[in-house]
Amino acid sequence: MRARTALLLVATFAAAGCGGVEPWVKPYERQNFADPIMAADRNPVSTSYLNHVFEAREGARGALGSHGGGCGCN
Amino acid sequence: MPRPHLLPLALLAFSWASPAGAAVLPDDRADVLYHRYEGGGVTIDGPSLLVRKKFAEKYSVSANYYVDMVSSASIDVVTTASPYEEQRNQASLGLDMLNGKTQYSVSLSGSDENDYTASTASFDISQDLFGDLTSVSLGFSRGWDEVRKRGDREFEEPVDRRSYRFGLTQIVTPKLMMGLAYETITDEGFLNNPYRSVRYLDPDSPAGFAYQPEVYPRTRTSNAASLNARYFLPYRAALSGEYRWFTDTWGIDANTVRLGYTHPIGSRWVLEGGYRWYDQSAADFYSDLFPRRDFQNFLARDKELSTFTSHMLSLGATYELPSFGWTFLQRSTVNLFYDRIRFDYDDFRDVRAGGTPGTEPLYGFDANVFRLFVSGWF
Numbered sequence: 001m002r003a004r005t006a007l008l009l010v011a012t013f014a015a016a017g018c019g020g021v022e023p024w025v026k027p028y029e030r031q032n033f034a035d036p037i038m039a040a041d042r043n044p045v046s047t048s049y050l051n052h053v054f055e056a057r058e059g060a061r062g063a064l065g066s067h068g069g070g071c072g073c074n
Numbered sequence: 075m076p077r078p079h080l081l082p083l084a085l086l087a088f089s090w091a092s093p094a095g096a097a098v099l100p101d102d103r104a105d106v107l108y109h110r111y112e113g114g115g116v117t118i119d120g121p122s123l124l125v126r127k128k129f130a131e132k133y134s135v136s137a138n139y140y141v142d143m144v145s146s147a148s149i150d151v152v153t154t155a156s157p158y159e160e161q162r163n164q165a166s167l168g169l170d171m172l173n174g175k176t177q178y179s180v181s182l183s184g185s186d187e188n189d190y191t192a193s194t195a196s197f198d199i200s201q202d203l204f205g206d207l208t209s210v211s212l213g214f215s216r217g218w219d220e221v222r223k224r225g226d227r228e229f230e231e232p233v234d235r236r237s238y239r240f241g242l243t244q245i246v247t248p249k250l251m252m253g254l255a256y257e258t259i260t261d262e263g264f265l266n267n268p269y270r271s272v273r274y275l276d277p278d279s280p281a282g283f284a285y286q287p288e289v290y291p292r293t294r295t296s297n298a299a300s301l302n303a304r305y306f307l308p309y310r311a312a313l314s315g316e317y318r319w320f321t322d323t324w325g326i327d328a329n330t331v332r333l334g335y336t337h338p339i340g341s342r343w344v345l346e347g348g349y350r351w352y353d354q355s356a357a358d359f360y361s362d363l364f365p366r367r368d369f370q371n372f373l374a375r376d377k378e379l380s381t382f383t384s385h386m387l388s389l390g391a392t393y394e395l396p397s398f399g400w401t402f403l404q405r406s407t408v409n410l411f412y413d414r415i416r417f418d419y420d421d422f423r424d425v426r427a428g429g430t431p432g433t434e435p436l437y438g439f440d441a442n443v444f445r446l447f448v449s450g451w452f
Binding site: 021022023024025027029030032033035036037038040042043044045046048049050053054056057058059060061062063064 | 100105107109111122124138204205206207237239243245246247248249251253255256257258259296297298299300304306310311312318320322324326328330336338344352354357378379384392409411413417443445447449
């Protein structure tokens with residue numbers, strides 16, 4: 001019950017803060033992120049294949065959000 | 075079917091690829107890729123085609139067709155079965171819709187080979203917040219598989235899969251972007267390979283050991299969390315890093331660390347290098363050599379469930395082709411990536427060496443992975 005109340009409070013404060021947060025990195029300061037070398041996944045078809053190479057040979061799986069998923073097989 | 079219970083995970087994961095960059099639909103592009111894996115007596119190669127196109131300003135459709143041609147004489151196959159060849163085909167369709175700062179993605183995938191069929195449906199939603207500095211995503215996938223067995227027409231077992239995931243990307247400074255991902259995957263059904271065996275001590279056998287079929291639990295739940303960062307260096311190059319923690323109800327705990335460096339040269343070349351380290355503990359019911367037949371309820375000798383470490387070195391080059399003068403093609407690249415992976419197993423032995431059971435040398439192998447592809451933006 002206490003955990004649920006704490007979660008509700010956090011959610012309330014977070015929701016209340018949504019409209020008031022001032023972006024600390026201005027749009028004109030974000031040109032580096034437009035550079036293709038900063039893309040989280042420049043080549044999805046290639047990354048997907050490599051991720052599946054791992055998944056087919058390792059016990060671990062999931063949480064690969066930063067570089068796409070795996071399509072492919074082994 | 076070297077590792078059938080993992081193939082559909084690729085389908086689950088594929089559907090997650092699209093919503094990473096919320097509030098901006100992915101570029102219109104087409105990729106034609108040739109992939110090749112060689113290692114441990116296994117060769118797998120084939121093509122992959124991916125096409126993505128926007129329409130009506132707020133929609134983007136994607137289609138992927140993927141083929142694996144497998145030729146396997148792995149250590150499992152040569153010790154307990156016969157070398158084989160097979161082919162797997164996979165097709166995926168996706169639709170993304172952008173509505174303000176919210177992106178919705180749905181996808182369907184199907185994979186088929188002679189003894190395994192997998193179908194997956196996925197839904198993802200992502201939202202940009204705080205002046206587009208933050209992106210939050212949630213996703214769910216459901217998979218339905220059917221496991222069959224060559225030479226046994228009566229054998230047909232289902233597998234039900236679900237994936238729940240959460241992602242967060244954050245622009246931290248003008249040069250640093252970070253991301254967090256969490257995913258829970260549950261499986262229920264026939265989760266082991268119907269062809270694979272475990273070995274146990276058998277004084278009546280000339281070799282001192284014999285084989286019996288593997289038996290896995292019919293459920294598995296895993297949790298994984300990853301933290302990643304990408305940093306823009308002062309001289310136009312990028313450093314990236316990632317750590318992933320993993321645990322599951324089979325007793326496997328794993329850690330992954332990945333480092334990467336991207337370096338453009340001039341306006342046409344981009345070079346990449348990377349290193350990846352992976353380490354895992356064995357499943358609770360794994361053993362290279364059981365003391366006797368039917369030693370316990372669950373039995374596994376799949377080396378992917380053993381204790382092992384792998385190291386991977388990666389090199390890659392991208393070259394932007396000169397303009398062909400075609401009005402529909404904005405730009406195009408040709409790309410070559412090579413990865414060298416070393417696997418060292420701590421409790422999986424190479425029985426081909428012979429000798430007293432349980433004292434054979436530990437197994438290990440090197441793998442070479444090639445990806446050659448052409449990409450076009452239109």
